Amino acid sequence: MNLPEGLEARPLTLDDAAAVAVLLAAKVVADDDGENLDADDVAEELGRPGLELARDTISFWDGDQVVGYGLALASHSATDLDRVRTDGVVHPDWRGRGLGTELTRWIIDRARELHEATFPEVPGYVGAGAVATNAGATELLTGLGFEPVRYYFDMRRPLDQPVPEVQLAGGFELIPFDAAREDDLRETHFEVFSEHWGWSRPTPEAWRSRTIGSRAFRAAQSYLVIADGRIAAYVNCYEYPADTAATGIRELYIGQVGTRRPYRGRGLARAALAKVLAEAARSGYGRGALGVDAENPTGALGLYEKLGFSTHQKYVNYQLALA
Structure with a gap:
């Protein structure tokens, strides 16, 4: 993984919930996506059934500050296709340094592993979402081959x-x-x-x-x-x-x-x-x-x-x- 000097990459743990909440607060201000969560909310998200933190998450740390994280969550069932749900965030101050690309590539690789381990008999897809005004996310995702397939209104x-x-x-x-x-x-x-x-x-x-x-x-x-x-x-x-x-x-x-x-x-x-x-x-x-x-x-x-x-x-x- 090609990270800026001084950053550490490791899976998330439940003890990281407060640090992740700080990252998300900075993201909400920058992206105006309205998804405000506190440390207890984050801990609940990290404890969702089926999410194995040691294998399904990655995070980037600058000392005791988390500056990016990603996760991939396997589907519980599949019919005609299998869609792996994901999430990924980079701190606004750390954008433009390649972290988003590294994070998304990791997510794609982990999603592929989950699909092959769960429902390989049907076509597999990795999903990602972003607020429409986040031009950086649009450029990143489309540059890595993602296509917009659905629109939602808040x-x-x-x-x-x-x-x-x-x-x-x-x-x-x-x-x-x-x-x-x-x-x-x-x-x-x-x-x-x-x-x-x-x-x-x-x-x-x-x-x-x-x-x-x-x-x-x-x-x-x-x-x-x-x-x-x-x-x-x-x-x-x-x-x-x-x-x-x-x-x-x-x-x-x-x-x-x-x-x-x-x-x-x-x-x-x-x-x-x-x-x-x-x-x-x-x-x-x-x-x-x-x-x-x-x-x-x-x-x-x-x-x-x-x-x-x-x-x-x-x-x-x-x-x-x-x-």
Whole structure:
């Protein structure tokens, strides 16, 4: 690995969470990507099921300061293709010195190893993402053969504006999140998101770690629509204290929204979202936020716009074939 003199390369450990959080804070300021995380959030990310820190991560250190890191996380399942999820960050003060290139090459190599060890029978791809305004990331990724394949919008809505009243259709009940319905929620989520681009079915443990088991999950702000004893639609919400500390705005992040196919076209997601936004305003949140695939097959973008959300930032998903 060709690194500037004085830098040390090694895998990350859980003890590095605070140092990584400092790096991410500098990255957020430079890139305006809005992904504020504190040390506990980072530790949770590094402890995700399936991530082997000793093999799946790399970091660059200047003394006790981490100036770059990368990771590759194997898929839990694959159907017609296998897409390895990755992440990589270089400190703004260290960009332009070749660290991004070395980091991305390492990520590609590790992604190839993971693909060959897990689902070699289907085509493999390594994915990467960047905020659309990060010209350096675009140049780096396309220069190494990545191609843009999908676009996502970060949308926001001030909660000091009136929330439209939406009546729930007859025969449906809107209730707060109920932990006793965890299995039903998981299977509903799998059913809904199986239609989404790039989705692969996670293990129940992996799903839980990123949703209702996450420290950011806010059960009191999440809602379920019930029909015939089962979940017909749902909204899962999250809050990141590091984001409030950085922006001065208490934001409720709407992480997952879904309606099962038999119940679509009845305004269930709209009613649940309206309830979420109204209750968030009453609970002292200043803003709602969410991310949406620009080509979402269920028409989610239009739904969010009608509820007062507007696009704040655009993200690009890139991928490279692991030939």
